[in-house]
Amino acid sequence: QVQPVQSGGGSVQAGGSLRVSCVVSGEPYRVAWFRQAPGKEREGVACVYRGSNNKIYSDSAQGRFTISQVKSNNTVYLQMNSLKFEDTAMYFCAVQRERDGSTCLLSRGYVDWGQGTQVTVSS
Numbered sequence: 001q002v003q004p005v006q007s008g009g010g011s012v013q014a015g016g017s018l019r020v021s022c023v024v025s026g027e028p029y030r031v032a033w034f035r036q037a038p039g040k041e042r043e044g045v046a047c048v049y050r051g052s053n054n055k056i057y058s059d060s061a062q063g064r065f066t067i068s069q070v071k072s073n074n075t076v077y078l079q080m081n082s083l084k085f086e087d088t089a090m091y092f093c094a095v096q097r098e099r100d101g102s103t104c105l106l107s108r109g110y111v112d113w114g115q116g117t118q119v120t121v122s123s
Helices: none
Strands: 005-008 010-013 018-023 030-036 043-049 055-057 065-070 075-080 089-096 117-122
Touching (some): 030 075, 075 089
Antiparallel strands (some): 018 075, 043 055
């Protein structure tokens, strides 16, 4: 499989919005966005199941972030609104190909990872 290709992100003031995109190959079982800030562990932010379009969010993302997919162009988006300083991190999209019973916001099972996109929120 081809590595997912990310775009978007950037810098914004607190309260602003950004969007990151991820072009995936094939037909994943699910796609997720993870983030990792310096000195912190990687955390799952949101995920979407390709078949059902079911979406799951972390507590920190719920109500502010929206994950969506456009199957026709194999792209998964993460729209981030009301951004906070603590959202500053490198954001990665990840693709899981096979169902394995794991929780979608845990990184186990994701086999293809994007190159990462920096999101910086200034307070």
